[in-house]
Amino acid sequence: MxxxxxxxxxxxxxxxxxxxxxxxxxxxxxxxxxxxxxxxxxxxxxxxxxxxxxxxxxxxxxxxxxxxxxxxxxxxxxxxxxxxxxxxxxxxxxxxxxxxxxxxxxxxxxxxxxxxxxxxxxxxxxxxxxxxxxxxxxxxxxxxxxxxxxxxxxxxxxxxxxxxxxxxxxxxxxxxxxxxxxLIGSLPDFLGSMPSLTNLKLSDNKLSGEIPNTFNGSVLQMLWLNGNQFTGPIDVVATMESLTVLWLHGNLFSGPIPDNIGNLTLLQDLNLNTNNLVGLIPNSLANMKLDTLDLNNNQFMGPIPMFKASNVTCASNKFCKASQGLPCSPEVMALLRFLRGVNYPSRLVSSWTDNEPCNWVGIRCNGEKVSIINLPHYNLSGTLSPSVANLDSLSQIRLQSNNLSGPVPDNWTSLKSLETLDLSGNNISGPLPKFGSTVKLLIADNPLLNGDKNAPSTGDNAPSRSSGFPTNSRSTSSKGSGSSPTDSSVESTEPKGSKQSTFVSIVVPVASFVVLAFLVVPLSIYCCKKRQDSKLAPSLVIHPRDLSDSDNAVKVVVASNTKGSTSALTGSGSASRNSSNIGESHIIEAGNLVISVQVLRNVTKSFAPENELGRGGFGVVYKGELDDGTQIAVKRMEAGVITSKALDEFQSEIAVLSKVRHRHLVSLLGYSIEGNERILVYEYMSQGALSQHLFHWKSLKLEPLSWKRRLNIALDVARGMEYLHTLAHQSFIHRDLKSSNILLGDDFRAKVADFGLVKLAPDGEKSVVTRLAGTFGYLAPEYAVTGKITTKADVFSFGVVLMELLTGLMALDDGRPEETQYLAAWFWHIKSDKEKLRAAIDPTLDIKDETFESISIIAE
Structure with a gap:
C-alpha cells in the first residue's frame, strides 16, 4: 500500500x-x-x-x-x-x-x-x-x-x-x-544618401520640385517617381549607375536627356513618357541595350536614331522624320544645335518641328536656304553654337536684347554671305573674332566686352546700338528679287548721347513704319480681294499661330466650298459660321500629325478589304503598314455616316487625345481631313479587342485569357480611367467604357480606346445631358434614368467589365435565360453566395482555392 x-x-x-x-x-x-x-x-x-x-x-x-x-x-x-x-x-x-x-x-x-x-x-x-x-x-x-x-x-x-x-x-x-x-512636398534629400536603399517607389503622389542633388551617385537600383508633379532637369539620374529600372513618366520634367545617360550600363527599363523633355536624343541612349524604352509624349527633336533597345516607343514628339534612322536636313541639325546652346526655350521648341526650317518662328529663307535668324527680345539664355556656321547662306543674325553669354564662335567668320550680326544687349564676352569689312557688327550693351582691346572700334565693324525694332519673323524675303528686311540697326561712330544718333535712332524706325504702312495696307486689301474671288479646291492648310500667344495652337483650315469660305470651331467645340459656309476650321493643339489621305491609301492598299480589322458606328478600321514596318490602325468614316453627330465624335476624338496621354490610353498618331474624308490614325494593337478574347475566342481560334492576364487587364484599364478622371490636366468622362473599347497589345497589356463620346467632367457634382450616350448593359442606372452624368458612370461601366472578366459572359445577351440576360443585375444577386459565384466563374479559368479567394474579394 x-x-x-x-x-x-x-x-x-x-x-x-x-x-x-x-x-x-x-x-x-x-x-x-x-x-x-x-x-x-x-x-x-x-x-x-x-x-x-x-x-x-x-x-x-x-x-x-x-x-x-x-x-x-x-x-x-x-x-x-x-x-x-x-x-x-x-x-x-x-x-x-x-x-x-x-x-x-x-x-x-x-x-x-x-x-x-x-x-x-x-x-x-x-x-x-x-x-x-x-x-x-x-x-x-x-x-x-x-x-x-x-x-x-x-x-x-x-x-x-x-x-x-x-x-x-x-x-x-x-x-x-x-x-x-x-505624399506632398519635395522629395526628401536624405533618401538619396541612405546607404542600403536599393528600391524606392513613390509613384502616383503629389510630390513636386526637382530631384535633389543628394541622389547623385545613389546606390538605388529601382526608382519609381512616375505620376507626380516633379519639375526641372533629370541630369542627376545619369550618375546613379546601379539603376536597373527608372520610371519618371507622368511628370513635368524638362530639359534634354543628359548625354551621359549611357553610363547606366545596368539599366533595363527606362520610362520618360509624358513629360516636357526636349532636344536631341543622345547617341549614348540610342546605344543602350534596354528591354523597354518609352519616350512618348515629350518634345524630343531631330532624327529618331536606330535604337538598340528591344521595345521602343517614341510617338507624339517633334522629330523631323517619322521613322528610325532617317536623317534631318543639315540646316535643321545646325539650327537644333543652336537651340540646344540657348537651352531650348519653349517658345521656339513648340514651333521648330518637322524638316522644313523655313516655316519656323524667327527663321527666314531665301529659296530653300536659311538666310536670316531673327530672334530679338526672346529672353534667350545660354551660349552661341558653332553649328550656325553650317548655315552657309546666312546673311543676318539678329539676337539683340537677350541674355546670351560666352564668346562668339570663331567659325562664324566663315559665313561668307553674312551682312549683319546684331548681338547688342547681351552678356557676350571676348575676344571677338575678326569679321570681314562687309559685316555690320552690333555689340553695344555687352558689359563683358567693355574695354576689350580686341573689339573692333572703327569702320563697318564699329560697335553700335540696335534700335530694338524687331523684324516680323513670319514674313519672307527673296534676295534675288531685290527685296530685303528693313534694317533695324543704325550705325554710329559717335559717342553715346549724340543728339544726331538719338534723332536718327528715333526717326528711321518711325519713317520705316510709315512707309511699310503705305505699302502693306493696300497690298493686304488687294490680297484679300483676290482670295475672295479665287476658286479653291477642297484642301487643307496649316497656319501656325503667333507663338508669343500662351494659347498657341495650330489652326487647320479645310476649305470645302468653291469660294474657299470657312467656319471656325475652337478646341472646346464652339463654332461660328457665316451664312454660306459649309467648310470647317478646327483649332487643334500643336503637335498633332496631319496626314494626307494619299499616304493612308498607300499604307492600307487603297483601303483593301483584306486589311479590314473591324467595323463600328463610325466606319471601318483598317490595318496599315509604313515603309519602316511600323503597323498602324486607320479608322475611316464612311460617307453614309457623315452626320453632325459623327462629325462631333470625330472632333471629340482629336480634341481629347491631343490633351491626354497615358500608357493605358490608345495613342492618336494622326488624322486626315480632305474633302469628305475623315480619318483617324492610331497605334496598332495587335491582339485586338478584349471582347474577342472573352466572348469569341473559340471562333477566332484564340487561347482563353488566364486569370493573371485578366487581372493585369483590369489594372491597366483602372489606371487609364484614373488618369482620365483625376490625373490629366482636365477631368474627362469616357461614357462608353466596354470590353470592345479595350484593346490589347502584343504583351496583352490593355489600353482604353474610342473617345468619341468623351465629355469634359463638370466642375460641380453632376451634369445633366439631353442625349444619352453609351452602350446598354454598361450604362449606370441613374445615368440612364435621369441623364445625370458624373465619373461614377465610368466606374459602373468598369464594374461591368470586371464582371465580364470574371464570368466570360457579355454584359447584355438576350440569348441567355431571362434572369441572366442583364449581367450586372444577375451578378449582384449571386456575388455573396460562394457556391453560385464559383459556378458563375468562366469555366476556362483554372480556379484554385487561393485564386477563388482573390476572385471573391473582387466580386465584393
Missing amino acids: QHKKSVMRNKFASLLVLSLVTVVLSITDPGDLDVLMQFRDGLENPELLKWPENGGDPCGPPSWNHVFCAESRVTQIQAQGMGLKGSLPQNLNKLTMLNNIGLQRNQLSGKLPSFSGLSNLQYAYLDYNNFDSIPADFFDGLDDLEALALDHNNFKATTGWSIPKALQNSAQLTNFSCMSCN
Missing part, C-alpha cells in the same frame, strides 16, 4: 513538473496576448482569423493561425489578403519583439498605429488598405527596418503628408514603397 502511494506521489510530481515546463515554454507574454486580443476585437470580421474566442495560447502549442513566436514573444503576424475589416490597436508597438508584419491587401481602416520603438522590426507590409492617417512618430526607432510598404493608403486626404526625417535613421532599409499614399 505504501509502495502504491509512493508511485502515485511520483506520478503526480512528474505531471506537475511537466505542466510547469509546458507553462514556462508555451504561455505567451501577457502583454503580447493583450495586444493580439485587442487586434481581434477591433475587427468587424474576426472569424476570418479563426482565433479562439476565449482562452488559448497564441504561441501554442498549438499556435494561433497567422501568428509566429519565438519562445513566449510574438515575432510575426502574417494575415495578408484575407479581407480583414476594422482598425488596428493603437498599442501595437508593445509587441516589442515583432520583426515581420504582413497585413497587406486587406480593408483595414482608421488611424495607423505608431511603430515607434519597434527596434526589431525588419519587414512591414501595410499596403493596399484604407488607413486614413499616419502618426508623426511612426518611423521613430525603426533601427533594423529593411522593407516598408505603405502603398495605396489615402493618408491625410485633405492635407497630404511628408516622409519624416526619422526614416533616415533606418540605415538597413533596402525597400521603401509608398505609392498612391497622398
